[in-house]
Amino acid sequence: MTAIATVKAVLYHRVWFGLIKLVTxxxxxxxxxxxxxGKSFSGNPRALFEGLIEKFPNSDYIIVLNDEQARQTVKAQYPDINIQFVARHEKTYLKALARAKYWIMDINFPFRLKPHKNGVFVQTWHGTPLKHIGNDLPDDNDFKRLTARxxxxxxxxxxxxxxxxxxYERAFNLKQTKIMSYGLPRNDYLAKHKDDxxxxxxxxxxxxxxxxxxxxLYAPTFRDDEPTFKLALDLxxxxxxxxxxxxxxxxLHPNVADQMPDIAAYPHVxxxxxxxxIEELYLAADVLMTDYSSVFFDYALLEKPIVFYAYDLDKYQDILRGFYFDYQAFIPGPLVTDNQALYTLLSQGLTAQTTKAFNQLHNANTDGSATQKIIQEVWKV
Known part of the structure; x- marks a missing residue:
């Protein structure tokens, strides 16, 4: 971030938002x-929302959602709930943020934007990390400095x-007392419907x-060194x-989802x-294909085949990010590194590699009750 951009961020986030909080x-x-x-209304925040409206049906819910059609769809799904939609940089955004006591988010959020003194910030995060995040990013990764606080x-x-x-303790300098280990709210849906x-x-x-x-279902992560997404598949x-x-x-990962190449010429893509x-996509898919994305942690709950297409493994592992685990020993499925090997493997048919032991460690407590337990701990209801 340039010096000018830093000054603008301070003025907007700290000064302007501070003034808005004073009068809101x-x-x-x-x-x-x-x-x-606001790229979507999904994941852990949406799962918590659906639990909260059962407990607090008369409360006000401010949802960050950019697309007008998506807003209309959500409003139609919850016609009796008081919902206000906002988007970043809209005039109403900071005032809405200041009015809310409870902030529920799954993304990095500017540290200068802080809740009121008695506000509550619930960070649900957006995926179980295989790749390094937070403090564990390489020192030359600008995101590490920007998000440290x-x-x-x-x-x-x-x-x-x-x-x-x-x-999480290491990546975010978190105290154990702040961490709720009940499982991910979004995976309640998978736990309840995996055999349906x-x-x-x-x-x-x-x-x-x-x-x-x-x-x-092919769900790769993004690459920090690729400003434009490159689809590594020969369609x-x-x-x-x-x-x-x-x-x-x-x-695609939400960071690059708007860079999807034209696939009109391929009838089966x-x-x-x-x-x-994405939870519905997990259920609909017979096979998950991914690389270093966290999606495989969730999909493992379904005990269906997972293929790891890591075409740039050495670069990603040694230069871009690095991993918290020994990648090849850790992943619950076969590893391929080029298109031909990938398609040959798929043409031979796949059987699910057992994920029971994996789930006992990395999806422990995922029994369909995470949302309820989190709401009970945070809101005491």
Missing amino acids: PMSDETFFINSFF EPLNWDYFVSNAPEDNWL RELVASLKAKLQLDATRKTI EQFEAQLGDQYDLLIR HNVNRYAS
């Missing part, structure tokens, strides 16, 4: 919910499992997928080699970046 009373009945800065504002942090609390064949069939129909074909080869067996759903619920 905090409401004990208002919740501010932010998932990926953010955890000082968090009152609660949602962890996937006690086994991995050390990651009727639901899976309805989701495939909703996605207009042929029930007689297998479905692959012509996919159609030629696997098009008679599989449909391929592509779901589908862009699902705008599909609201």
Whole structure:
């Protein structure tokens, strides 16, 4: 960040927001919910919202959501709930933030924006980390410096499992007392519906997928050194080699989801970046294909095949990020590093590698009750 950008951030976040807080009373009945800065209304924040509206149906819920059509959809889904939508840099954004006592977010959030003195910040995060985050990023990663002080504002942090609390303690300098290890709220849905064949069939129909074909969900992470996303798949080869067996759903990381390449020429390849619920995509998919994304932690709950397509493993491991675990020993599925090996593996058919031991460690306590337990701890209801 340049010196000018830093000054602007200080004026906007600290000075201007500080003035807005002075003239905006905090409401004990208002919740501010932010998932990926409004790119979607999903994940842990949405799961908590759905639990909260059962306990506090008359409260006010401010949801960061950018797309007007998405706003209309959400409002139609919850017609009896008091919902206000905002987007970053709208005039109403900072005032809405100042009014809310409870902040629920899954993203890095500017440290100069702090709740009122008696406000409560619940950081749900957005995925169990395999790759380094926070303090463990390389020293030349600008994001490390920009986000280092953010955890000082968090009152609660949602962890996937006690086994991995050390990651969050180290990455964010968190005290154990701030960490809630009940599992991830978004995974309550998977825990409750993983064996629901009727639901899976309805989701495939909703996605207009042929029930007689297998479905692959490809969900890679982003690369810090790629300002423009590059799809590392040969789609012509996919159609030629696997098009008679599989449909391929592509779901990019929210940081690059708006950079999806044109796939119109490939009839069995589908862009699902705008599909609201990745949990529904997990259920609909017969196979997950990923690289270093946290998606495999969640998908492992379903005990279905996972393929790890790590085409730039050495670079990612040694230069870009690094990992908290020994990647090749840790991942619960086969590893391939090039297109041909990937498509050959898929053409041979896959059976699920057991994830029971993996889940006992990294998805411990995921029994469908995480949302309820978190609400009970934070809101005492």
